[in-house]
Amino acid sequence: MTTSTSTSQTIPGGFGGVGGFGLDSLPISQERLTLLNRFKSERLGNIRPMGEFFDRNRISKPNGMGDIAHRLSYNLTYFQSNYIIIVIGLLIYCLITNLWLVLTILFLLGGLNYIRKLPPNEPLVILERSISQKQLYIGLFSVAIPLLWISSAGSTIFWIIGASATLVIGHAALLEPGVEGGFASNV
Template identity: 65%
Template sequence: MSSASASSSSMPAAYINTEAVMNALPISAERRSLLTRLKNDRLANLRPPSEFFDRDRFSKPSGMVDITQRLSYNLTHFQSNYILIVLGLLIYCLITNFWLLFTIIFLILGLNFVRKLPPNEPFVFQQFVITQKQLYTGLIIISVPLLWISSAGSAVFWIVGASAVLVLGHAAFLATGVDSEFAAAANQV
């Protein structure tokens, strides 16, 4: 066994060097810091799978008051887990719809290219002189049919619908934790 494979085998399988991934992305430093802050704020509150999928706490709600209490508690308590579910559905949608993935990459690269051009200097391509407004207009004209071909509207509705069913279903059928009962008792005193 080589030393490289020995050192990689001691590293956990779920470990991803997020700093290297963030530095490899073609985004500005301020957006990179925003993503880092989001990662630190949101993903720091991830609840463990044993708590999120606790089969002993799944039960049928007794009525609308119980559903409201469960939704209120679970949507805030498991917020980071629900964000990961929505991101997972988004990634699944992009992986299974090649045209949508192509369209989004095309839009991002096109907008990035036009944004990096000097604002007052036209773009010269062979003998054609194209202004920044014309480039944005051309990008929109090309993107609208691509978005239609890739069924972007139905993908958005699918992601919203599937996310709502999964997140609200989980939040409504998972009984609140013991800590919420202590908080309710403390508010009554």
């Protein structure tokens, strides 16, 4: 009597096994998947309710720099997961509104994935010319850098940083710490 064991790996969350789509067909390693799962559980595991995050009764003008520093210290740690969601939302908004940037990123990732899958010591032969992996990387980046400039990747990055900092620091400075924050500072 023989027993068959399945060696295919599936992705948590219902993606594995759909139409033969397992972990082996993705350009993501098991270590990266573990890192993403750990990020999800540690960083995004304590998302605060929206009613608490947007509590209008706790919004007030700070009394000085000491009060701002106290509010920032408390709110940045207490609402850390909510702030990460805001930054991710702004990133997704930028990608949705800038199709050229999305196409450039897909081109760059596709090229990197293609070059990575080539055998390391065998050059690629195109029209009787052999091209090494190093030359392929140089060619990819020499095309991708102007594409990133045309698609305004730099200004998008600075916009995300500025908008995120404004929203997160503004919220953290204007929202008074909760009742549990008063007990934590007295201990």
